Amino acid sequence: MDKEPIIQTIGLGKDYLTAAGPVPALQEISLSIYPGEFVAIMGPSGSGKSTFMNLLGCLDIPSAGEYYLNGTSVRTLDRNQLARLRNDAIGFVFQGFNLLPRINLLANVALPLIYAGVSKAEREERAQQMLDKVGLGKYGLSLPGRISGGQQQRVAIARALVNRPRLILADEPTGNLDTRTSQEIMNLFTQMNREQGITVILVTHEPDIAAYAMRLVRFVDGHLAYDGAVGNDTQGARP
Amino acid sequence: MIGAMLGEAWLAMGTNRLRTFLTMLGMMIGVGAVILILAIGKGAQFMVDQSIAAMGSNLFIVMSGSTTSGGLRMGLGATPTLTIADGQAISELPGIVAVAPNAPGTAQLVYGPNNWSTQVMGTTPSFLEVRDWQLSAGYPFSDSDVRSATRVALLGQTVVKNLFGDEDPVGKTIRIKNNPYHVVGVLAPKGQSLDGRDQDDTVVVPVTTAQRKLFGTQFQGTVRLIMVQASSPQAMPAAERSITELLRQRHRLQEKAESDFMVRNLTALANTAAETARVMSFMLGAIASISLLVGGIGIMNIMLVSVTERTREIGIRLAIGARQRDILLQFLLESIMISIAGCVVGVALGIGGALLMNRLADTAVLITLSSVLLAFMVATAVGVFFGFYPARKAARMEPIEALRYQ
Ligand SMILES: Nc1ncnc2c1ncn2[C@@H]1O[C@H](COP(=O)(O)OP(=O)(O)OP(=O)(O)O)[C@@H](O)[C@H]1O
Ligand SMILES: [Mg+2]
Numbered sequence: 239m240d241k242e243p244i245i246q247t248i249g250l251g252k253d254y255l256t257a258a259g260p261v262p263a264l265q266e267i268s269l270s271i272y273p274g275e276f277v278a279i280m281g282p283s284g285s286g287k288s289t290f291m292n293l294l295g296c297l298d299i300p301s302a303g304e305y306y307l308n309g310t311s312v313r314t315l316d317r318n319q320l321a322r323l324r325n326d327a328i329g330f331v332f333q334g335f336n337l338l339p340r341i342n343l344l345a346n347v348a349l350p351l352i353y354a355g356v357s358k359a360e361r362e363e364r365a366q367q368m369l370d371k372v373g374l375g376k377y378g379l380s381l382p383g384r385i386s387g388g389q390q391q392r393v394a395i396a397r398a399l400v401n402r403p404r405l406i407l408a409d410e411p412t413g414n415l416d417t418r419t420s421q422e423i424m425n426l427f428t429q430m431n432r433e434q435g436i437t438v439i440l441v442t443h444e445p446d447i448a449a450y451a452m453r454l455v456r457f458v459d460g461h462l463a464y465d466g467a468v469g470n471d472t473q474g475a476r477p
Numbered sequence: 478m479i480g481a482m483l484g485e486a487w488l489a490m491g492t493n494r495l496r497t498f499l500t501m502l503g504m505m506i507g508v509g510a511v512i513l514i515l516a517i518g519k520g521a522q523f524m525v526d527q528s529i530a531a532m533g534s535n536l537f538i539v540m541s542g543s544t545t546s547g548g549l550r551m552g553l554g555a556t557p558t559l560t561i562a563d564g565q566a567i568s569e570l571p572g573i574v575a576v577a578p579n580a581p582g583t584a585q586l587v588y589g590p591n592n593w594s595t596q597v598m599g600t601t602p603s604f605l606e607v608r609d610w611q612l613s614a615g616y617p618f619s620d621s622d623v624r625s626a627t628r629v630a631l632l633g634q635t636v637v638k639n640l641f642g643d644e645d646p647v648g649k650t651i652r653i654k655n656n657p658y659h660v661v662g663v664l665a666p667k668g669q670s671l672d673g674r675d676q677d678d679t680v681v682v683p684v685t686t687a688q689r690k691l692f693g694t695q696f697q698g699t700v701r702l703i704m705v706q707a708s709s710p711q712a713m714p715a716a717e718r719s720i721t722e723l724l725r726q727r728h729r730l731q732e733k734a735e736s737d738f739m740v741r742n743l744t745a746l747a748n749t750a751a752e753t754a755r756v757m758s759f760m761l762g763a764i765a766s767i768s769l770l771v772g773g774i775g776i777m778n779i780m781l782v783s784v785t786e787r788t789r790e791i792g793i794r795l796a797i798g799a800r801q802r803d804i805l806l807q808f809l810l811e812s813i814m815i816s817i818a819g820c821v822v823g824v825a826l827g828i829g830g831a832l833l834m835n836r837l838a839d840t841a842v843l844i845t846l847s848s849v850l851l852a853f854m855v856a857t858a859v860g861v862f863f864g865f866y867p868a869r870k871a872a873r874m875e876p877i878e879a880l881r882y883q
Contacts, residue, residue, distance in 0.1 A: 317801060340489070
């Protein structure tokens with residue numbers, strides 16, 4: 239493994255401010271993830287997995303601790319710089335796919351490139367390449383509503399990869415998919431992790447899915463409960 | 478990038494066509510109304526300007542009759558107090574270029590089988606100079622015609638049309654009140670006067686002929702009014718004073734006595750009319766632009782709804798790297814596009830309305846390029862102004878909040 243972690247958190251914490259006062263969703267998380275790792279995050283519902291992913295993805299701001307992305311403390315970055323990171327350093331894959339319904343698949347995949355200021359011709363070429371890669375090259379002109387959930391998630395993965403980020407964050411990417419389709423999606427993640435060395439961090443509830451990863455992180459009640467190899471987790475109900 | 482955003486704005490407009498159309502409706506009506514009203518105002522102004530130009534410049538009119546405390550008592554029915562000699566005296570004052578006494582009346586004209594009833598005006602050759610009126614054919618009558626009260630006449634265009642049709646009237650003889658008159662010339666077309674009268678519906682004869690042979694005034698030598706042309710606009714106030722002074726002297730009026738004549742500055746009156754037309758069209762335009770305001774508020778309203786509806790979309794865009802200004806620009810472009818699209822239709826409606834009005838009514842309605850450009854500028858400004866707040870609201874969303882929005 240490389241010396242420099244792509245992600246490093248030190249005492250990271252997040253409180254949500256509610257009417258009833260601050261709710262601590264995440265407390266004292268310190269961990270490092272290195273380039274090329276494939277990490278699965280598990281834990282009971284409400285344990286803070288999504289909260290953690292949102293912090294890693296610079297979508298939300300921590301209440302405590304430090305988060306270094308590629309060695310830079312995100313605390314020091316302004317909104318535009320964070321937007322820039324989300325654009326070219328991180329690719330997101332969501333449980334609900336989150337494609338824009340009005341524009342076709344090609345345009346959806348090309349969207350990050352618009353904000354990166356890439357020319358129209360190059361945008362279209364690269365988006366088409368990505369669609370080809372996830373096996374949907376022929377569907378470029380379809381609208382998201384016309385294709386299946388598994389296909390939508392593949393388009394979302396193509397969109398996440400189109401601006402060549404070194405980090406993919408996927409929050410329950412197979413949560414809405416059946417087992418077979420889930421396997422296809424996981425194969426895609428494994429493939430980009432192995433072939434391109436892209437760091438993949440994914441949240442899942444299913445041990446089968448977690449089994450694709452090399453490293454397992456388990457949250458319980460906002461705390462880090464386990465961090466290690468997938469097989470050695472004593473708290474998880476491994477079959 | 479702008480290109481891609483324009484494309485998306487277009488798509489967004491097309492997503493909810495009925496709603497977009499209803500939103501545009503405010504702009505359409507507003508712009509249409511403004512364009513039409515500006516056109517009507519411009520048309521009115523154009524007509525006024527034309528009549529001013531046709532009237533002759535630096536003009537006074539001295540009328541028989543008196544001013545009373547209750548207002549103006551016009552010459553009609555009043556005993557004529559002005560004489561041709563008064564006119565001559567005025568013409569010798571400094572700052573006066575030309576003077577034309579005027580004895581008008583109505584008479585029946587006959588030529589062959591045609592007859593026509595019109596205003597016959599007795600005056601002197603300088604009338605043409607004062608009114609800045611050219612002849613389109615023939616020659617004017619001369620001072621000697623005035624001296625010897627010959628039966629000669631100049632015909633206005635409307636009279637020519639009604640008596641002669643296509644025939645050339647110069648050299649022909651018409652009958653006015655059953656007496657033969659020799660047509661020596663035809664007046665060039667003059668159009669409508671400020672008060673909407675057809676100035677071409679007139680016959681001009683020597684003033685002495687009118688007095689002695691046509692209307693037979695009981696006091697020989699009196700005229701209804703005297704037209705006076707001053708040398709320049711600057712000379713007018715002084716000229717007005719000296720005319721009043723001279724006439725009071727000539728009419729032997731006591732210090733305290735009311736004048737038995739009235740001096741009116743026609744040029745000032747005309748300028749007031751022009752100013753009134755300008756102010757009217759400006760005010761109507763201002764009222765019409767209130768509807769633009771309403772249209773703008775409609776756009777703002779819909780954009781706010783749209784921003785809320787598309788919160789999740791905004792979240793997705795922020796998650797994949799849109800900056801605040803990208804979101805701002807996207808929504809701003811959308812509101813500008815709606816506004817300008819409404820404007821395009823509105824301009825078309827306004828022009829259509831103007832053409833229709835020109836067809837139906839006998840008015841001049843003038844669409845100017847500047848009013849169309851103005852409409853587009855205002856529409857863009859409305860789009861920016863009323864789109865800014867919703868767009869900023871969209872741009873300021875927190876990525877995570879927006880993504881969570883259901
Ligand atoms: N916007 C919010 N406002 C207030 N509390 C929140 C908010 N989002 C999450 N929480 C709370 O923070 C805690 C952690 O939530 P989080 O969504 O991170 O859990 P999770 O591990 O992703 O759960 P799941 O497996 O159900 O997705 C929960 O107690 C949740 O109720
Ligand atoms: Mg979650």
